Amino acid sequence: MAKILVTGGCGYIGSHTIVDLLENGFDVISVDNNSRSSTYLLDGIQKISGKKVKNYHVDLKNFDDTLAIFQENDDIEGVIHFAAYKAVGESVAEPLMYYENNMFSLINLLKCVKEFNVPYFVFSSSCTVYGNPDEIPVTEQTPEKPAESPYGATKQMGERIIRDFAAQNKTACILLRYFNPVGAHPSILLGELPLGKPANLVPAITQTAIGKLPQMKVFGSDYPTRDGSCLRDYIHVSDIANAHTLSVQYLIDKKNKHNCETFNLGTGNGVTVFEAIKAFEEVSGINLNYTVGPRRPGDVIAVYANNDLAVKTLGWKIKYNLKEMMDTAWKWEQKVKADEEILNRQKPSLN
Numbered sequence: 001m002a003k004i005l006v007t008g009g010c011g012y013i014g015s016h017t018i019v020d021l022l023e024n025g026f027d028v029i030s031v032d033n034n035s036r037s038s039t040y041l042l043d044g045i046q047k048i049s050g051k052k053v054k055n056y057h058v059d060l061k062n063f064d065d066t067l068a069i070f071q072e073n074d075d076i077e078g079v080i081h082f083a084a085y086k087a088v089g090e091s092v093a094e095p096l097m098y099y100e101n102n103m104f105s106l107i108n109l110l111k112c113v114k115e116f117n118v119p120y121f122v123f124s125s126s127c128t129v130y131g132n133p134d135e136i137p138v139t140e141q142t143p144e145k146p147a148e149s150p151y152g153a154t155k156q157m158g159e160r161i162i163r164d165f166a167a168q169n170k171t172a173c174i175l176l177r178y179f180n181p182v183g184a185h186p187s188i189l190l191g192e193l194p195l196g197k198p199a200n201l202v203p204a205i206t207q208t209a210i211g212k213l214p215q216m217k218v219f220g221s222d223y224p225t226r227d228g229s230c231l232r233d234y235i236h237v238s239d240i241a242n243a244h245t246l247s248v249q250y251l252i253d254k255k256n257k258h259n260c261e262t263f264n265l266g267t268g269n270g271v272t273v274f275e276a277i278k279a280f281e282e283v284s285g286i287n288l289n290y291t292v293g294p295r296r297p298g299d300v301i302a303v304y305a306n307n308d309l310a311v312k313t314l315g316w317k318i319k320y321n322l323k324e325m326m327d328t329a330w331k332w333e334q335k336v337k338a339d340e341e342i343l344n345r346q347k348p349s350l351n
């Protein structure tokens with residue numbers, strides 16, 4: 001049973017990927033310093049899979065602590081690297097925090113992968129590497145434009161570092177360019193848990209709908225798109241998760257033709273912010289309370305995927321449509337609220 005180290009395993013995409021790996025017979029360990037996550041999702045993994053996944057509470061910026069994980073687990077066959085900061089707007093405001101966290105973590109991890117000759121490495125990249133593309137949909141060969149945010153720049157640099165690493169080392173690497181991961185595991189035992197005010201669209205929608213946020217703001221309606229709002233390729237997080245399992249298996253089966261290959265993980269459907277809101281309203285029966293405000297610095301106008309390569313090469317099959325993305329996201333938000341109410345009732349009263 002191949003052992004996979006998932007970094008950021010307590011996070012949104014990491015936790016969903018761990019479930020998919022376990023369901024496909026892999027052994028999994030996690031490393032997560034819980035700076036942007038909690039161990040709450042580890043409980044969800046255990047409830048779904050019946051397995052307790054060990055999480056190393058380590059900051060990947062600390063090389064010695066990271067190395068110790070590999071010394072204790074010298075049978076790690078693959079690493080899937082999710083752990084990174086990922087909010088476009090925050091990265092514009094805090095560039096050094098993003099460059100330090102995302103780049104130092106990656107370099108430390110690759111040093112360990114090299115030292116322990118780990119055979120496979122899968123990297124959580126992003127459609128933000130395309131910047132504002134001249135043509136959409138984008139393929140893996142679409143030329144990269146300057147990143148619109150420091151976050152996007154960390155993904156462009158991360159990909160370059162891994163390509164150069166793969167050229168000089170035996171470790172076979174895959175770069176997965178996610179579009180916009182949304183939704184929750186169909187069991188509603190896993191989902192997105194943004195700490196603090198949500199940066200991303202769908203948690204902003206669901207938190208507004210449940211009353212955690214007073215009102216949602218649409219960042220700009222004067223873009224050159226069909227309805228003036230930004231266009232994205234929203235994709236269910238469980239579909240993204242399965243692509244990681246398929247990628248590791250693809251490398252284990254030695255089907256890769258190069259030592260570093262890249263795949264777009266999107267549905268191939270472009271959806272605007274207003275269309276996403278409408279889909280949520282149809283699924284939930286709620287009229288969302290939102291206003292239109294100014295554009296958000298760092299936002300790309302429009303991007304969506306040509307996903308042919310991942311479908312044909314990895315055998316990737318997309319299972320969820322936009323309404324199911326919104327339905328699972330909304331059901332998850334309601335579950336978190338119910339859990340919080342139970343947790344608050346259990347908290348010992350101070351007086």
Ligand code: WQD
Pocket residue numbers: 086087088125126127128178179180181199200201202204216217218219220230231232273296299
């Ligand atoms: C989507 C659209 C906003 C919030 C994300 C991740 C990034 C990467 C790509 C994986 C934009 C608008 C948002 C709100 C809004 N994912 N919006 N009001 O910026 O495309 O990037 O997907 O690697 O890590 O951050 O996603 O959800 O933040 O924004 O109008 O309250 O929704 O302006 O047009 P983004 P997002």
